Amino acid sequence: xxxxxxxxxxxxxxxxxxxxxxxxxxxxxxxxxxxxxxxxxxxxxxxxxxxxxxxxxxxxxxxxxxxxxxxxxxxxxxxxxxxxxxxxxxxxxxxxxxxxxxxxxxxxxxxxxxxxxxxxxxxxxxxxxxxxxxxxxxxxxxxxxxxxxxxxxxxxxxxxxxxxxxxxxxxxxxxxxxxxxxxxxxxxxxxxxxxxxxxxxxxxxxxxxxxxxxxxxxxxxxxxxxxxxxxxxxxxxxxxxxxxxxxxxxxxxxxxxxxxxxxxxxxxxxxxxxxxxxxxxxxxxxxxxxxxxxxxxxxxxxxxxxxxxxxxxxxxxxxxxxxxxxxxxxxxxxxxxxxxxxxxxxxxxxxxxxxxxxxxxxxxxxxxxxxxxxxxxxxxxxxxxxxxxxxxxxxxxxxxxxxxxxxxxxxxxxxxxxxxxxxxxxxxxxxxxxxxxxxxxxxxxxxxxxxxxxxxxxxxxxxxxxxxxxxxxxxxxxxxxxxxxxxxxxxxxxxxxxxxxxxxxxxxxxxxxxxxxxxxxxxxxxxxxxxxxxxxxxxxxxxxxxxxxxxxxxxxxxxxxxxxxxxxxxxxxxxxxxxxxxxxxxxxxxxxxxxxxxxxxxxxxxxxxxxxxxxxxxxxxxxxxxxxxxxxxxxxxxxxxxxxxxxxxxxxxxxxxxxxxxxxxxxxxxxxxxxxxxxxxxxxxxxxxxxxxxxxxxxxxxxxxxxx
Numbered sequence: 001x002x003x004x005x006x007x008x009x010x011x012x013x014x015x016x017x018x019x020x021x022x023x024x025x026x027x028x029x030x031x032x033x034x035x036x037x038x039x040x041x042x043x044x045x046x047x048x049x050x051x052x053x054x055x056x057x058x059x060x061x062x063x064x065x066x067x068x069x070x071x072x073x074x075x076x077x078x079x080x081x082x083x084x085x086x087x088x089x090x091x092x093x094x095x096x097x098x099x100x101x102x103x104x105x106x107x108x109x110x111x112x113x114x115x116x117x118x119x120x121x122x123x124x125x126x127x128x129x130x131x132x133x134x135x136x137x138x139x140x141x142x143x144x145x146x147x148x149x150x151x152x153x154x155x156x157x158x159x160x161x162x163x164x165x166x167x168x169x170x171x172x173x174x175x176x177x178x179x180x181x182x183x184x185x186x187x188x189x190x191x192x193x194x195x196x197x198x199x200x201x202x203x204x205x206x207x208x209x210x211x212x213x214x215x216x217x218x219x220x221x222x223x224x225x226x227x228x229x230x231x232x233x234x235x236x237x238x239x240x241x242x243x244x245x246x247x248x249x250x251x252x253x254x255x256x257x258x259x260x261x262x263x264x265x266x267x268x269x270x271x272x273x274x275x276x277x278x279x280x281x282x283x284x285x286x287x288x289x290x291x292x293x294x295x296x297x298x299x300x301x302x303x304x305x306x307x308x309x310x311x312x313x314x315x316x317x318x319x320x321x322x323x324x325x326x327x328x329x330x331x332x333x334x335x336x337x338x339x340x341x342x343x344x345x346x347x348x349x350x351x352x353x354x355x356x357x358x359x360x361x362x363x364x365x366x367x368x369x370x371x372x373x374x375x376x377x378x379x380x381x382x383x384x385x386x387x388x389x390x391x392x393x394x395x396x397x398x399x400x401x402x403x404x405x406x407x408x409x410x411x412x413x414x415x416x417x418x419x420x421x422x423x424x425x426x427x428x429x430x431x432x433x434x435x436x437x438x439x440x441x442x443x444x445x446x447x448x449x450x451x452x453x454x455x456x457x458x459x460x461x462x463x464x465x466x467x468x469x470x471x472x473x474x475x476x477x478x479x480x481x482x483x484x485x486x487x488x489x490x491x492x493x494x495x496x497x498x499x500x501x502x503x504x505x506x507x508x509x510x511x512x513x514x515x516x517x518x519x520x521x522x523x524x525x526x527x528x529x530x531x532x533x534x535x536x537x538x539x540x541x542x543x544x545x546x547x548x549x550x551x552x553x554x555x556x557x558x559x560x561x562x563x564x565x566x567x568x569x570x571x572x573x574x575x576x577x578x579x580x581x582x583x584x585x586x587x588x589x590x591x592x593x594x595x596x597x598x599x600x601x602x603x604x605x606x607x608x609x610x611x612x613x614x615x616x617x618x619x620x621x622x623x624x625x626x627x628x629x630x631x632x633x634x635x636x637x638x639x640x641x642x643x644x645x646x647x648x649x650x651x652x653x654x655x656x657x658x659x660x661x662x663x664x665x666x667x668x669x670x671x672x673x674x675x676x677x678x679x680x681x682x683x684x685x686x687x688x689x690x691x692x693x694x695x696x697x698x699x700x701x702x703x704x705x706x707x708x
Contacts, residue, residue: 036056036184038056038181042089042178043070052083056219058084061181064100064101067098069090072122074120077147085179088179089178091177092168092170095399098176099165102183105163107159112184114153114183114184115180116178116182128146130142131143131176133169134402136159137403137406138374139372140155142171153201157199158194161378187255197373198372199371199374201371203291204278206229207231209241216230236268240301252334253336254296254334260364261298261332267360273361275348277349280344280346288344291341291347291371292368293337295336296364298330298332298364299327303359308357310354311325311326312324312351314351322335324356351363377424378424379426383450384403384404393444405425415429415430429451433457437461438461441461441465445472446471449474453477455477458482461485462484463487464485465490465512471492479504480509482507488512489512597669604672607626611638612624622640632669634681635682
């Protein structure tokens with residue numbers, strides 16, 4: 001006769017066979033043939049270690065993380081029975097988050113994750129740390145390391161992608177470390193409480209009936225490599241067992257191994273009951289977590305015809321769930337809760353014989369979990385793949401660990417992300433300027449379909465600009481300034497520049513051409529210096545004329561020119577008389593007519609991100625890079641109070657730019673006169689020098705022609 005599995009209709013749980021003792025676990029290794037990943041964290045070299053009990057092989061962790069350092073535990077904590085994987089650790093003193101990446105998984109499949117921590121005073125501080133553990137982008141548990149014990153944390157989750165991160169997050173209470181990390185695949189039918197938005201964290205898994213801690217059951221007796229710790233007999237209970245195989249039903253949701261189900265406990269007194277209790281363990285953000293209980297039963301004795309073993313299960317002295325239950329003979333049966341139990345600070349659980357029963361109650365095994373949310377959604381898969389490839393190509397060592405965008409307080413340095421409810425986050429901005437990048441521009445940038453702003457300036461990038469970047473639909477700004485790029489800008493990018501959908505900054509790339517024609521050698525190149533010099537001299541003469549003979553300019557305001565146009569008379573007057581003028585400059589309290597926007601100093605701080613990026617320095621002060629609210633890039637010259645140049649000279653430059661407009665002279669967008677602060681806001685010219693603009697070729701190439 002086959003008995004149906006029992007499912008508790010009302011939420012409840014229990015900590016089966018609660019014993020405070022923490023047994024030392026035996027290890028395993030990475031066996032790809034069964035889908036296991038087993039990592040010995042901190043193991044040096046390339047050779048695997050093999051666990052003596054399970055014969056599973058553990059791989060060094062260098063292939064799974066690029067952070068941290070290896071350490072050995074102190075010799076006084078090494079015992080003959082200590083598993084090899086606990087002899088060393090990897091610690092992570094740098095950064096807020098450090099992660100392992102486990103790959104080649106099946107999206108949507110359930111996996112067991114197990115992290116193990118043996119502090120062993122590896123750092124000589126005798127201060128076990130406290131830190132947080134994450135499964136992907138979801139908080140898993142808080143690690144309270146122990147000097148003596150091995151702390152084991154196990155979770156069952158659905159993995160949404162073909163990889164999963166396991167991350168250690170520094171909480172300011174000591175350096176995170178880890179001894180071992182394990183991953184095991186589970187059949188989809190197992191642990192039905194686990195889904196895409198809910199995982200389980202193991203509180204206890206016990207095998208009732210073994211006599212001592214040597215009777216731990218795990219792989220190969222449990223093909224899923226769950227760890228069944230013994231619930232050691234006490235004077236109140238006696239063990240019963242069988243050598244016969246206890247069979248699982250074909251549709252079992254938990255598949256308890258036969259070796260576990262071959263033992264059970266029962267009260268020594270026939271009228272007695274089996275009792276357990278546990279206290280709720282508060283979790284960060286959840287002081288009373290919800291518990292799931294899973295209890296395994298099988299009748300191991302062939303009862304006489306008139307004998308009856310019937311029992312009911314009670315939580316906190318209230319008959320809440322299953323009554324009149326009879327375990328099936330040599331079949332594994334399970335009673336479990338699908339939803340979390342009502343929340344209590346203490347859980348008292350008892351198994352009692354019914355009035356009709358002639359036999360005392362029994363129990364074979366049990367598992368207790370608490371529920372944790374896995375509802376947080378990580379970054380878009382294609383974005384993660386792209387940025388991970390970029391990280392690998394350029395060997396990025398800064399705080400780039402785990403998910404790029406989630407949680408949003410741990411976003412990778414230099415990245416800005418967009419967040420939408422229930423939808424994956426997207427990478428919208430990347431600032432990798434001054435990052436020491438070399439080699440060509442990674443083709444993976446073209447896979448970041450939501451990117452709007454990409455700054456690769458001030459690196460040592462070589463090669464050509466990928467044409468594929470023009471296919472990024474959201475890209476607005478591409479900054480390639482100050483690299484070693486070569487070749488011509490792809491026509492597809494030039495087209496986007498012309499239609500105004502993309503702003504490309506590419507100055508100070510000596511071998512980069514604006515188009516294919518300008519990259520080809522031209523006849524009469526030795527005459528180019530003359531062609532360049534003539535318009536340059538012309539501009540200088542005109543500027544000088546404006547300064548020396550302003551009345552001549554006013555007389556010519558009605559005339560037109562193909563190269564130079566005079567701005568109309570300005571109505572707004574700005575007094576450039578600083579609060580404290582340098583000695584000898586008091587007479588320069590002049591007025592400057594401007595038609596441009598007036599900025600406050602606070603606005604300049606916002607535009608320049610607190611004057612973060614310096615474009616250059618001169619006698620007046622420093623020139624900073626900035627962006628207006630519409631995305632327009634600007635250059636801001638801020639006059640230093642310690643400038644060697646006077647206010648008069650500063651005003652002259654402003655006056656020139658105010659009155660003259662030429663295609664090869666930058667235009668002034670606005671100004672600032674805010675107390676003692678004086679600044680000019682120019683249009684940003686990314687194409688290099690004046691000669692480059694006139695000749696349409698790189699500065700280095702032109703200089704070589706002039707010297708020939």
